[in-house]
Amino acid sequence: MTTAFITHHDCGLHNMGPEHPESPIRLLAIQKVLQKTGLIEQLKQMESVHVTPEQIQLAHANLHQKRLEMKQPDEGVVYADEDTALCPDSLHAASLAAGSSILATNQVLSDKVDNAFCAVRPPGHHAEHNAAMGFCFYNNVAIGAMHALQQPNVNRVAVVDFDVHHCNGTVDIFKDKPEVLVCSTFQHPYYPERYCDIQRDNIVNCPIEAHTRASVFREQLEKYWLPAIQNHKPDIIFISAGFDAHHEDPMADLNLTEEDYRWATQLLMDAARTTCGGRIVSVLEGGYNPVSLAFSVQAHLEVMAGY
Structure with a gap:
């Protein structure tokens, strides 16, 4: 089993301030744990590339990127919404984040x-079709999924999201695209x-x-996600x-542990083997306790890499 691990040092340049939970420390914590455990050496390490404007427009309005560029400051931070700030390097980092999903898909x-x-x-x-929000500028997974649909022999894709927050942006982009299945668990109301x-x-x-209790999360995936994926028959x-x-x-305020994420990953790996030859692209979303994030x-990754 070969698993690519795609990242870039410059993703750490996006900094919304010392008190903001979506911090560069998140990626540093992941790298530290993977290096300490030796797992990083078992992965195919790759450096992300920049997304192109044309690739952004696969999922976003034509002027979405331009509007963000007009807001990006030369110094300090400027807020795109009450939670989402741009610093001088934010769109550089966002371009690499979105580009990672293109590279991974390819x-x-x-x-x-x-x-x-x-x-x-x-x-x-x-990030919705025409709006940045919730710490997000470009919808990395949606851009990757739309790029996949441009490729030969890819007619259907599935996007599954186990972040604690609902994937409103992904739903907004794909709500009228039946070739894309979107499954999401999330805390509600929230x-x-x-x-x-x-x-x-x-x-x-x-x-x-x-x-x-965490068992409800597992029940939801087995009862709703798994049949939907099997019926949809995605190509990735x-x-x-x-x-x-x-x-x-x-x-x-949910109660998952590393073992729940391990279980969910195995469920999705098994579903991928039976529907799309095991093809999976996973992209980091939330996780704001650096320690629990890194071990999760x-x-x-242990399941994805077959360990």
């Missing part, structure tokens, strides 16, 4: 690797309160109340891998 679809994980930031799943009750055949929303599966439903994460990513 690597997986060309059979150069079995699957891929993108350890990048800023995250992307809240941010962002957008599209969480939308009714579409290709959207599988699984809201979970705060403080619910994308994972929006947010680890902020961990019980130690300060941003929410380790569990995720």
Whole structure:
């Protein structure tokens, strides 16, 4: 099993201030744990590339990037919304984060690797077709999924999201594209309160109340995600891998552990083997306790790499 690990040093240049939870420390913690455990040496390490404007426009409005560029400051920070700030290097980092999903998709679809994980930031799943929000500028997974659909022999894709926050941006982009299945578990009621009750055949929303036991998360995946993936028969599966439903994460109130993420990854790996030859691209979303984030990513990657 060959797993690509795609990241870039410059993803750490995006900095919304010392008190902001979406911090460069997140990627440093992941790297430290993977190096200390030796797992990093078992992965195909790759450096991300920049996304092109044309690739951004696969998922976003034509002027979305231009509007963000006009807001980016020469110094300090400027807020795109109440949670999402741009510093001088933010769009440089965001371009690399989105480009990682393009690189990962190309690597997986060309059979150069079995699957891929993108350890990048800023995250992307809240970025809607025409709006940046929730720490997100470009929807990294949506851009990768749309790029996949441009390739020969890719007719259907699935995007699954186990971040604690609902993937409103991904749903907004794909709500009227039946070739894309979107499955999401999320704490509810909770941010962002957008599209969480939308009714579409290709959207599988699984809201979970705060403080619910972790077994409910597993039940949701088995009862709703798995049949939907099997019926959809995607040619590749994308994972929006947010680890902020961990019980130690300060941003929410669900009760998952590393073992729940390990279990979920195995479930998705098994589904991918039976539907799309094991093709998976996973992209980091949330996770704001650096320690629990790093060990959750380790569990995720151990399953992806076959350990």
